[in-house]
Amino acid sequence: MGDGVVCGPERDRLAAGLGVALATARDARGWSITRLAREIGADPGYLSRLERGERRPRPVMLRHLARALTDDDLRATGRLYGRLCRAAGESLRPDTPGGVARRERRLAAARRRAATAYFRRMRAFGAMVQQALARAPGTRAWDRDTDGWSRTFDRWEGDYVRAASAGDERAAVAALDRLQDLVEQNPMRRWEAYADRRGQLAELGRRLQKERPRW
Numbered sequence: 001m002g003d004g005v006v007c008g009p010e011r012d013r014l015a016a017g018l019g020v021a022l023a024t025a026r027d028a029r030g031w032s033i034t035r036l037a038r039e040i041g042a043d044p045g046y047l048s049r050l051e052r053g054e055r056r057p058r059p060v061m062l063r064h065l066a067r068a069l070t071d072d073d074l075r076a077t078g079r080l081y082g083r084l085c086r087a088a089g090e091s092l093r094p095d096t097p098g099g100v101a102r103r104e105r106r107l108a109a110a111r112r113r114a115a116t117a118y119f120r121r122m123r124a125f126g127a128m129v130q131q132a133l134a135r136a137p138g139t140r141a142w143d144r145d146t147d148g149w150s151r152t153f154d155r156w157e158g159d160y161v162r163a164a165s166a167g168d169e170r171a172a173v174a175a176l177d178r179l180q181d182l183v184e185q186n187p188m189r190r191w192e193a194y195a196d197r198r199g200q201l202a203e204l205g206r207r208l209q210k211e212r213p214r215w
Contacts, residue, residue, distance in 0.1 A: 006054050015053030017087035023051050025069045039068040041110030056091045060103045
C-alpha cells in the first residue's frame, strides 16, 4: 500500500464497508465524530475522512476506536475490532513501531485530559452538593431560618393588627406589605426549591457517572 490517502473504487469500497461499520458503532454509542476523536486523541478531520473512505487505516487506530466505542470491554472490543479490520480489508496498512508509539502516547494524553476534566467537574459537583445540604431541612441552619421566619411573621402580624385596630391606615399598609414580602420567603417555598435542586443535582450526578473516564 502507498500512503493513507484513497480515491476511486477503493474509496467507495472503504466508505461502504469500514465507514458504515464505524459510523454505525459510533451512532450506537451516541457520540459525534468530535467526541470520539477527543476520547482517543485523534483529529476529528481524520476520523471524518476515515468514515468517508478517504483514508487507509492502521490496526492500532482501529483497535483504539474499538476500545473507545466498547468501554474497553475485552470481548466487545475484540468483536468490533475484528469487524472493522474485515471491513477495511486489503486497505488496512500495517502498523509501524513508531506509529504505534505515537498513537499510544496520544491515547494516554487524551485519557489524562479526560480524567483532569472529570475530576474538575466532580469537585464542582461536590461543592454544589455541600452548598445545598448546608441549608437542607433538618439542619441547624434550616431550623434557625425557620424559627427566625416564624418569629418575624408573628411580630409583623402583630404590627399589622395593632395598626389596623388603631385606624392607622399607612402603618397597616406598610405592615401588610412587609408580611407579603415575608410570605414570599416562606421556608416551605425554600423546601420546594431545595427539592428541585436536589433533583437537578441527582441528574447531574448520573450524567457525571456516565462520563467517568476509563483509566
